[in-house]
Amino acid sequence: MTQTISINDSGHLQLKPLEIPSRLLLGPGPSNAHPTVLQAMNTSPVGHLDPAFLALMDEIQSLLRYVWQTENSLTIAVSGTGTAAMEATIANAVEPGDVVLIGVAGYFGNRLVDMAGRYGADVQTITKPWGQVFNLDELQTALKTHRPAILALVHAETSTGARQPLEGVADLCREFGTLLLIDTVTSLGGVPLFLDAWGVDLAYSCSQKGLGCPPGASPFTMSARAVEKLQQRPTKVANWYLDMLLLGKYWGTERTYHHTAPINLYYALREALRLLAEEGLANSWQRHQKNVEYLWEGLESLGLSMHVEQEYRLPTLTTVCIPAGVDGKAIARQLLNEHNIEIGGGLGELAGKVWRVGLMGFNSRKESVDQLLAALRQVLP
Numbered sequence: 001m002t003q004t005i006s007i008n009d010s011g012h013l014q015l016k017p018l019e020i021p022s023r024l025l026l027g028p029g030p031s032n033a034h035p036t037v038l039q040a041m042n043t044s045p046v047g048h049l050d051p052a053f054l055a056l057m058d059e060i061q062s063l064l065r066y067v068w069q070t071e072n073s074l075t076i077a078v079s080g081t082g083t084a085a086m087e088a089t090i091a092n093a094v095e096p097g098d099v100v101l102i103g104v105a106g107y108f109g110n111r112l113v114d115m116a117g118r119y120g121a122d123v124q125t126i127t128k129p130w131g132q133v134f135n136l137d138e139l140q141t142a143l144k145t146h147r148p149a150i151l152a153l154v155h156a157e158t159s160t161g162a163r164q165p166l167e168g169v170a171d172l173c174r175e176f177g178t179l180l181l182i183d184t185v186t187s188l189g190g191v192p193l194f195l196d197a198w199g200v201d202l203a204y205s206c207s208q209k210g211l212g213c214p215p216g217a218s219p220f221t222m223s224a225r226a227v228e229k230l231q232q233r234p235t236k237v238a239n240w241y242l243d244m245l246l247l248g249k250y251w252g253t254e255r256t257y258h259h260t261a262p263i264n265l266y267y268a269l270r271e272a273l274r275l276l277a278e279e280g281l282a283n284s285w286q287r288h289q290k291n292v293e294y295l296w297e298g299l300e301s302l303g304l305s306m307h308v309e310q311e312y313r314l315p316t317l318t319t320v321c322i323p324a325g326v327d328g329k330a331i332a333r334q335l336l337n338e339h340n341i342e343i344g345g346g347l348g349e350l351a352g353k354v355w356r357v358g359l360m361g362f363n364s365r366k367e368s369v370d371q372l373l374a375a376l377r378q379v380l381p
């Protein structure tokens with residue numbers, strides 16, 4: 001006898017078509033996507049093995065090599081957000097028992113620690129107060145002490161607004177046979193980066209910040225040295241989805257099915273990278289620097305001060321000290337509700353102490369700064 005099962009209607013909502021407020025996203029990310037990029041997302045999807053799509057994947061690879069200034073052949077977009085690309089670097093580079101030295105000067109350094117530990121690394125850390133960066137002597141001492149297989153550093157620590165200088169770090173790494181892994185989630189497109197000249201072996205990023213694209217397709221690259229370590233590892237990569245030996249066959253010449261790529265996100269990433277190439281990398285870096293200096297001046301004229309020493313401040317993300325007696329969360333709420341502007345609050349050690357203001361990709365414009373300063377004039381006590 002067939003049993004009749006009745007449909008549970010508790011989740012059966014009768015909704016109006018989607019309506020989302022239009023915001024100026026000046027927080028730690030996402031930033032607003034370029035209108036041309038959004039338009040590209042509207043294009044009908046083709047199959048993930050369609051020759052037109054495979055050609056687009058080739059274009060993404062070339063353009064990523066340009067924006068990262070690398071010749072690495074294994075340069076792809078991971079289907080997922082920056083954290084997926086972060087996990088891809090760790091999963092592919094770390095073998096159980098490897099010593100992994102991680103520079104922790106903020107929230108994302110800690111995320112790397114947690115992740116590397118989950119893949120069986122013998123994690124060692126070097127730490128700095130949030131907002132400061134490591135110098136070469138400190139890194140050399142730590143490398144000598146721990147002799148790690150991998151040194152991981154966050155180039156642009158989004159929780160603090162500090163830029164970790166990388167020149168000279170790889171030379172130190174080579175002395176100890178160490179691979180250099182860097183997080184460029186808040187730097188790619190907006191902050192000078194020369195992966196090959198700086199000797200970086202593994203890097204990852206995201207689409208929703210300096211590239212001016214929605215989140216979901218995240219740049220990933222590894223050097224020939226890092227690929228060699230991957231090919232020689234006795235253990236399988238403990239993450240099927242992010243295993244570069246499998247994924248590399250989809251992005252490489254074999255073109256074998258691995259997963260269904262998020263086609264429309266890749267359209268968007270391709271357009272975002274095309275626009276960046278059209279502007280030129282040096283012009284984009286200069287634009288980010290010019291606009292952030294304009295922001296700093298404006299904030300100072302309102303009596304506000306920055307958390308990070310000027311030399312190490314990021315052009316993409318500024319941490320602004322919340323003045324004593326001011327309710328930082330209430331100000332951010334007012335900016336959102338009354339002015340449609342999103343800024344971020346502090347994370348971890350800096351919670352309640354700073355606001356985080358992002359000027360990334362398409363949003364790094366004088367008009368964004370003017371809009372924010374005008375709104376701040378109204379909401380600050």
Ligand code: PLP
Nearest residue numbers: 081082083108156158183185206
């Ligand atoms: N690393 C850094 C430095 C970040 O700022 C972020 C996100 O803001 C991530 C990693 C994780 O990226 P996602 O949030 O896109 O997963």
